[in-house]
Structures are given as structure tokens and as C-alpha cells.
Amino acid sequence: MLDTLAGWSMRPPVVVAHTAYGTNAHLRGGLAERGIDYIYILAIRADVTAHPFDAQPTAPDRKGPVGCWPQPRYRHPAPSVAALATGLGQEAFTSLTWRQGSRGELRSRFAAVRVRPAGNAVERPIRAAASAEQGWWGGILPDCWLLVEWPEEAEAPTDYWLSNLPADPPIAGLIRLVKVRWRLEHDYRELKHGLGLDHFEGRSWPGWHHHVTLVTAAHAFLTEQRLAPKAPGPHSPSTRSSTPSKTS
Known part of the structure; x- marks a missing residue:
């Protein structure tokens, strides 16, 4: 899908996805291969593994006077992001507001730390690419941001994200x-x-395509109206119908 958009000279400013996508190391690697044009922030599961940023691979001593030097590798298994987050301690988390909700500010505690995602699915393509280009890989895994949410009422961190945003956002x-x-x-x-996205009862592809196109155009119009400088404020009378519309 992203490659199709690129073929149309369109690129999303940021790729955001939930855990089903973010936990997939092949997807993250594919985005990284496409360069900085694809900035991503991807939710991941708590069991995704990563090395601390300052962890460095070392090469074992070579056994004997001949043969290749051993491949550098990390001395300790990569911990889960849950373990890394818990190890930061609650004092590393900052309470921040991300938006104003209907019942007040939406706040939680967050921490961001640089890590090096690990695992065979991460290491294999990096090792292969380095070996093909240089004939050798130094063993250092790329680093990125790990963002963690730890609500005050929770006993442990609840949500995790990886991002390749620049080093100081x-x-x-x-x-x-x-x-x-x-x-x-909310938009869905x-x-x-x-707007009746699920009201289509036909069986033809052209009919479904026509229906979805009209619904999408209607949503784009409503979004433009909300963004207009003279759009009604949150306390203005609602112009939205209480009965869902149905497109034909």
C-alpha cells in the first residue's frame, strides 16, 4: 500500500499502526529499507525484545592461529521491552496531557528511551545486507525510540511503541x-x-466502490467544515443528525 502511494508521489508524514503491524519485524525492516521518507510510530507487544542503547557487541577470542575472526555478538540475551521499561523505574516517567477530552484532560505517564530492537527476524536481514556490501558485519543493531506508557493507577507499564523519529524529538x-x-x-x-459506511447491501464490486467513494467524500467534506476558521465550537448546537444517514 505504501509503495503504491509512493508511485503516486504521495507519502504519509508518519506511519502509525497498532501491535499487529508494529510487532512484525519484517514490516519495520521494510520501512527502514525505504529510508527516512517513512517515519513510523508502531505499537508493539510487551514481549518484543531489545538491547539497551549502550549495549555493545564483542567478538570472542579466535581459537587457533588460522580461520576467520568470530562474528561480534551481544554477550547477554536481549530483554523484553516490558523488562526494560520496568527497569527504568517510575521516576523516569513524566505525566503529560495529549488532548482535552469531553470529561477533562487526558493524561498519563510516559517515558522515552533509545533501544536496539533484537531477534532473529531483525538481525538476519541486517547481517545479510552488511555481509553482501562489506563482507563482514560488526554486530551493532540499529537504534530507535522506545516509548512507554505507565498510567499512575497501573501496577506496570501498559503500552509500548517503537519509532524511528530523529534522536531528539x-x-x-x-x-x-x-x-x-x-x-x-473516531473517524471510522x-x-x-x-455516514452509513455499513449500509451497503448490494453484491457487486462497482456498487460497493461507488458507495464507499460517496461516504468517503462526505466524510472529507465534514472534516473540512470542522477545520474551517468559522466552524462551530464545542459548545455550539450540534448540526449532526441523531439518525444515521443511509446512502443509496
């Missing part, structure tokens, strides 16, 4: 991006319940 900016998923879920709910 403000943590508040990272949080706003990871929480943009709320916007996606509006498409479905407010």
Missing part, C-alpha cells in the same frame, strides 16, 4: 502521534454510524 510530540489512533477510531465510527 520532544516527548510531547511523540505522545500526540501515538495517540492519533483515537482519531482514526463516524463513517460507519454517521
